[in-house]
């Protein structure tokens with residue numbers, strides 16, 4: 001069987017995530033390929049403009065992936081050797097790695113608890129030292145953090161807030177979009193995200209100087225782009241800082257443009273499925289579904305459907321039972337402080353809430369095109385397993 005056939009014939013009756021492939025996307029890609037201009041150019045600029053407008057941000061800077069967005073955002077706000085960055089341990093490891101790549105040190109903080117797996121503003125404050133430079137918040141599963149409390153702490157201590165909004169395009173806090181609530185907001189467009197392009201990322205900021213810095217860092221610190229020179233707008237360039245090649249290309253930008261227009265519908269469909277999970281599963285047999293809090297003030301993008309298993313349950317057994325029925329599950333995430341690389345972190349702190357749910361969290365399938373039969377199959381399999 002070819003690799004393509006293997007993808008389509010996947011053994012999962014219900015995969016963890018899935019993407020829509022249709023003629024509109026294929027045509028947009030073909031048209032871009034036929035244009036003869038593949039590296040960063042007009043489609044990237046259009047994607048940046050539309051994403052900024054969608055989020056209500058002043059500037060959007062497209063980058064190669066979400067990890068690059070975190071790395072550049074942290075560098076641009078001035079994180080470096082001798083600094084500490086407070087970050088929840090219940091997180092994707094890119095967060096800690098990006099901090100380390102700036103020369104700063106991650107200081108892990110706890111989550112609120114089993115009902116809200118976002119970072120705990122009280123524990124953020126407890127983690128502050130004279131070395132603290134920034135707070136890197138994660139809107140876990142697409143549910144907005146308590147940004148008012150975080151902003152208040154940041155103001156009192158003179159800290160920078162960077163948002164990891166990889167899960168949260170279209171999510172909002174008191175009517176403002178995630179990614180525009182801190183000094184800088186970072187997004188990932190990896191294939192399993194709400195806005196998938198394969199590999200891609202975006203950085204938002206309202207600060208003109210920061211946006212300029214981010215654009216320079218994205219492309220080797222060069223003052224003009226190949227696209228500018230191709231159009232005859234420049235014939236040379238200067239280099240003003242040691243940057244990176246973190247550019248996005250045109251093919252992925254055009255995928256992003258199509259996917260952005262579909263994002264509200266995708267998020268709504270995810271919301272309906274998450275609500276069905278909640279109704280059927282939350283509180284049943286001791287299982288809970290976090291993030292039943294917030295109301296209209298905190299609108300989730302429903303990136304992940306996470307449940308917390310009752311104490312004493314063997315998660316591997318539950319996963320095995322779902323696997324046997326063709327239902328793919330995952331764990332978001334093994335806490336970063338438990339990995340070999342970060343176990344010995346000098347700033348190791350007690351994280352009781354994170355540790356109390358680490359072996360009990362389970363991510364169920366969630367994607368907009370899931371049909372009723374698939375949702376029913378997941379619900380029934382979970383109820384049987386517990």
Ligand SMILES: Cc1ncc(COP(=O)(O)O)c(C=O)c1O
Pocket residue numbers: 065066067068091092094095138164166167187188189190199200201
């Ligand atoms: C919370 C979070 N942060 C950062 C990233 C990194 O994004 P990317 O995979 O696009 O580098 C991801 C994506 O997997 C993520 O889920």
